[in-house]
Amino acid sequence: MSGDRRNRLYSYRRWSSGLRFGLLLFITTGIAGAIDAPPARQMAITIDDLPFVCTTDHSLETARTITTGLLHWLDHYRIPAIGFVNGNKLFQAGRPAPARADLLRAWLATGLELGNHTFSHTDLHRTDLSAFAEDLRRGEDALRPILAEYGRRLRYFRHPCLHTGRDLPTRQAILDLLAEGGCRVAPVTIDNSEWIFSKAFDRATQRRDHATAARIGEAYLEYMLAKLAYYEQQSRDLLGRDISQVLLLHANRLNARYLGALLERMAARGYRFVPLDDVLPDPAYGLPDTYTGPAGISWLHRWAITRGVAPSFFEGEPRTPDFILKLADVAAE
Numbered sequence: 022m023s024g025d026r027r028n029r030l031y032s033y034r035r036w037s038s039g040l041r042f043g044l045l046l047f048i049t050t051g052i053a054g055a056i057d058a059p060p061a062r063q064m065a066i067t068i069d070d071l072p073f074v075c076t077t078d079h080s081l082e083t084a085r086t087i088t089t090g091l092l093h094w095l096d097h098y099r100i101p102a103i104g105f106v107n108g109n110k111l112f113q114a115g116r117p118a119p120a121r122a123d124l125l126r127a128w129l130a131t132g133l134e135l136g137n138h139t140f141s142h143t144d145l146h147r148t149d150l151s152a153f154a155e156d157l158r159r160g161e162d163a164l165r166p167i168l169a170e171y172g173r174r175l176r177y178f179r180h181p182c183l184h185t186g187r188d189l190p191t192r193q194a195i196l197d198l199l200a201e202g203g204c205r206v207a208p209v210t211i212d213n214s215e216w217i218f219s220k221a222f223d224r225a226t227q228r229r230d231h232a233t234a235a236r237i238g239e240a241y242l243e244y245m246l247a248k249l250a251y252y253e254q255q256s257r258d259l260l261g262r263d264i265s266q267v268l269l270l271h272a273n274r275l276n277a278r279y280l281g282a283l284l285e286r287m288a289a290r291g292y293r294f295v296p297l298d299d300v301l302p303d304p305a306y307g308l309p310d311t312y313t314g315p316a317g318i319s320w321l322h323r324w325a326i327t328r329g330v331a332p333s334f335f336e337g338e339p340r341t342p343d344f345i346l347k348l349a350d351v352a353a354e
């Protein structure tokens with residue numbers, strides 16, 4: 022981490038604690054009435070499918086709009102996020118596309134970290150182990166030279182679809198392969214269906230329906246806050262405390278527009294945004310996890326399933342509203 026980047030993180034921490042101090046002051050002076058200070062919480066922001074994902078338009082112009090939007094918010098709020106890259110998106114018609122690699126350079130120049138998300142977004146549950154391993158390595162090979170330009174090395178891997186393997190030997194084989202390359206898995210605790218909102222938003226944007234796009238954006242913020250509240254409660258129910266969380270987002274138009282508002286609302290819940298490195302030492306991430314089910318689910322739920330909790334534990338997870346499913350032309354979550 023560069024000294025400059027570190028200073029900016031510290032300045033964000035000062036800003037963040039300043040915000041909490043301000044809230045406390047507000048309350049103790051009696052002006053706030055019934056408002057409670059939010060508890061101190063921390064979270065790593067992880068953003069998948071870099072350099073960009075858009076369901077309606079694959080132009081370089083859209084790619085740049087998304088990248089510029091995301092980096093604006095991450096830089097503005099000094100968020101030490103990590104992005105996960107699909108190496109095949111750095112090619113067009115089988116040839117390297119330098120303008121797309123430049124999008125990743127913009128992330129690195131902003132001081133952000135990049136990890137591997139396989140070359141082709143390969144789903145481990147639909148691919149045999151050797152083909153998956155080859156695609157994982159190809160992803161590493163596509164990314165390493167760009168990281169080296171910025172004196173960075175590859176340290177994290179995110180499974181596409183959060184599909185970590187249908188049996189324990191397969192799961193372990195991938196972990197061993199990652200360890201050989203000096204990488205570890207980036208878990209997710211606040212899982213969500215943001216991709217459905219994103220698809221709806223892409224379609225509304227494409228037809229220049231700005232009123233609907235704004236409605237989708239507001240519904241997205243409300244949904245994500247409900248997801249946060251749900252997983253905070255799951256954390257307290259399973260572990261008796263708020264663990265350090267990891268949020269999954271994607272590099273899409275929706276976040277290029279709404280990430281700033283989302284970060285502000287999360288900060289108001291007491292969140293301080295930290296690198297993945299600062300989240301993973303939380304003892305929760307050392308809990309046993311033998312989940313080999315079909316779904317790509319939160320690590321909180323993997324730990325809960327491994328522990329053998331009652332099915333009622335999982336109740337109450339917020340659903341994507343019907344009007345969003347309809348706008349996205351998605352049958353169900």
Ligand SMILES: [Zn+2]
Nearest residue numbers: 069070181182
């Ligand atoms: Zn992905």
